Amino acid sequence: MLKIAGEPSETVGDVVFRQIRQDIISGALAPGAKIKLEQAKERYSISVSSLREILSRLTTENLVLAEGQRGFEVSPASRKELEELADLRTVLETHAIELSFSAGNLEWEGRIVAAHHKLAAAEKKLLAGDTSRTIDWVRYDWEFHQAIVSACNSATLMAALSSVFDRFLRYHMLAQSFRGQAVVDDHKLLFELALKRDIEGARAVIRRHIESGVAHVLKSGRID
CATH class of the missing domain: 1.10.10.10 (Winged helix-like DNA-binding domain superfamily/Winged helix DNA-binding domain)
Known part of the structure; x- marks a missing residue:
């Protein structure tokens, strides 16, 4: 990452x-x-x-x-690569969620709570128009998603997800705008579902989260 x-x-x-x-x-x-x-x-x-x-x-x-x-x-940016990265991230992250939710313990829950606390604080600043916190949000966004899947017990899966996450993130940085309340709501819901160990609910949120991310980037008009 x-x-x-x-x-x-x-x-x-x-x-x-x-x-x-x-x-x-x-x-x-x-x-x-x-x-x-x-x-x-x-x-x-x-x-x-x-x-x-x-x-x-x-x-x-x-x-x-x-x-x-x-x-x-x-490397150039293209709609085709963005959609391929979205598909791959969906496969990796939903699989990691299943493994992590099944194996997660109290320490895992603590990592999620701490990561979401930092992410929510950064997102509150962004919603208020403080774009100087964008770099914090980038870091905390990954830390939260990483915490969610951190109990998957697969270093190979985590490394693959990290690489794809970064390449997907590049497209969001090109869009040059924060997705707003919708992404904040996704993160809050994902946080709640993780603590409930709701695998299918969390997988559905991740799919929607990634799909809306693709739509946001394409709407920006900054890639072909």
């Missing part, structure tokens, strides 16, 4: 990898933009050789395209 700062144990390369990844997901590096190595070297304070390695790593996540001798570019 998108991280705001590097961990203490990370190398310079790891930190730059996370920064470029964050810049792509946030839209600071626009879809289809050519990544000029000399400019990027200065921007991220890293050697060209290390930069090439980082960009090659990002191609494995489909966030960057390698153009052979022509270098690299940010």
Whole structure:
């Protein structure tokens, strides 16, 4: 998932990898933009050789395209990819919900309560028009969804969901607007259903939540 700062144990390369990844997901590096190595070297304070390695790593996540001798570019955004990511996220997240709700314990409930508390506070600010809290909302949104499925006991599933979630998030950042009360209501309902262990109810909310997210992005007119 998108991280705001590097961990203490990370190398310079790891930190730059996370920064470029964050810049792509946030839209600071626009879809289809050519990544000029000399400019990027200065921007991220890293050697060209290390930069090439980082960009090659990002191609494995489909966030960057390698153009052979022509270098690299940010992966373009398209309606087709958005819909594919939505389908994949739905499959992964609904499956993870089933596993997590079946295995969740008191500690799991505590993680959900704490995550929703932070998310609700950020959403209240956004509803009031304070867009400076958008980066907080991005972080807390993932932390809440992660908490919901955190008892699934599958590191592989969590890693796959995290990657797809970030790529899906990139489209929401391109839309440049908060979905408003509807998304707040979805999160509150999902929170309540999780504590009730209502698997089918939560899966239905997630499906609707993702579908409405796709509709919101398409309505923005910012992708083809």
